[in-house]
Amino acid sequence: MRRKLIAGNWKMHGNLAQNLAFAQALQQVELPRCDLLICPPFPYLQQMLDLLAPLGIQVGAQDCAQNAAGAYTGEVAASMLADLGVTHVLLGHSERRQYQQESNEQLLLKLQQALAAGLQPIVCVGETLAEREADETETVILSQVTALSEQLQPQQLAQVIWAYEPVWAIGTGLTATPLQAQAVHQLIRNSLCEQLGDQAEQVLLLYGGSVKADNAASLFSMPDIDGGLVGGASLDASQFLAIGQAAEK
Numbered sequence: 327m328r329r330k331l332i333a334g335n336w337k338m339h340g341n342l343a344q345n346l347a348f349a350q351a352l353q354q355v356e357l358p359r360c361d362l363l364i365c366p367p368f369p370y371l372q373q374m375l376d377l378l379a380p381l382g383i384q385v386g387a388q389d390c391a392q393n394a395a396g397a398y399t400g401e402v403a404a405s406m407l408a409d410l411g412v413t414h415v416l417l418g419h420s421e422r423r424q425y426q427q428e429s430n431e432q433l434l435l436k437l438q439q440a441l442a443a444g445l446q447p448i449v450c451v452g453e454t455l456a457e458r459e460a461d462e463t464e465t466v467i468l469s470q471v472t473a474l475s476e477q478l479q480p481q482q483l484a485q486v487i488w489a490y491e492p493v494w495a496i497g498t499g500l501t502a503t504p505l506q507a508q509a510v511h512q513l514i515r516n517s518l519c520e521q522l523g524d525q526a527e528q529v530l531l532l533y534g535g536s537v538k539a540d541n542a543a544s545l546f547s548m549p550d551i552d553g554g555l556v557g558g559a560s561l562d563a564s565q566f567l568a569i570g571q572a573a574e575k
């Protein structure tokens with residue numbers, strides 16, 4: 327039985343005061359059947375670790391460097407994140423693929439750094455609207471997944487969480503229907519199964535792209551949707567909690 331995970335991707339939002347108010351609103355959180363994770367910007371990782379760890383909420387980063395250490399100004403090593411107590415790292419978000427031109431080659435290096443540091447990577451994949459309309463969704467998703475999965479040892483691959491985030495649904499208010507999302511999640515799990523066999527059943531597959539309190543329950547009712555990667559709605563503690571409650575059902 328896979329435990330659901332609700333991960334909040336704060337992107338470049340927040341400040342000390344807002345973050346504190348968010349954590350205070352989660353003081354009474356009681357969600358025994360799902361895990362919660364917040365991924366704030368780098369400068370707020372320590373603040374959120376201090377505030378959220380006592381509540382049993384994990385903290386993740388939004389990226390890590392492709393090198394272990396060295397003269398790389400502005401970069402943050404995976405081992406530094408692990409040193410702080412960060413447990414997860416988002417990798418390959420479509421905004422990074424688009425705005426930072428992150429390639430699969432770079433992503434693989436980051437993934438290897440994250441795994442070596444003992445972080446659990448959440449790797450994002452997703453098709454654009456043009457690709458969906460051209461009926462290329464399956465090809466695009468499989469090529470994004472296998473570009474990484476085929477380069478990993480099975481025991482490494484088993485550590486990776488995948489987030490299916492259709493690019494056309496991110497921040498747009500458009501959401502994949504539960505059946506559209508389930509079809510892609512099943513495709514990803516089947517692909518992982520070729521390398522992992524039965525172990526692929528343990529891998530968490532999150533859906534992301536305008537997950538809100540009112541669509542979360544129907545998405546999470548699908549057999550291969552193991553939770554959500556939530557952007558906008560994760561900035562609001564009550565929305566985030568409501569999404570967590572939907573995952574409890």
Ligand code: PGA
Pocket residue numbers: 335491495496497498499534535536537555556557558559
């Ligand atoms: P959204 O973002 O929930 O605001 O669509 C999701 C994401 O980019 O991870």
